[in-house]
Amino acid sequence: MHEFTLRVYYEDTDLAGIVYYANYLKFIERGRSEWVRERGVDQTRLKAETGVVFAVRRVEADYLRPAVFDDLLEVTTKLVELGGSRIVLDQAVWRGEDQLFTARVVLVCIAASGAVRMPTSVRAALQD
Secondary structure, eight states: OOOEEEEOGGGGOTTSHHHHBBBHHHHHHHHHHHHHHHHHHOOHHHHHHHHHHHEEEEEEEOSOOBBBTTTTEEEEEEEEESSSEEEEEEEEETTTEEEEEEEEEEEEEEEEEEEEEOOHHHHHOOOO
């Protein structure tokens, strides 16, 4: 399981002083990007050399507890399934022992022509 730490800034909150719901999607995006990077996949180079990028196809999310300004959060990312062109991840946002948010995220590899198979080297790098 991959872990990524971030701090809640004032800009992440709404008028009630809690993290605006859409910002959790940004938080887990950062966690996914760091998960991919940690496995040695350079997404900029992947796009330049192959035209392949990862796109979110589906997100199923549950908001469990609010985060607030200055909270130190941890985003966890766990690989659930790695298919020919599809990646399924379970992600969560934690404040200490408290789980605040969970999501199942489905990514697909796409190019200008649409969905494509994941390059073999990328698939090997992402396998746990």
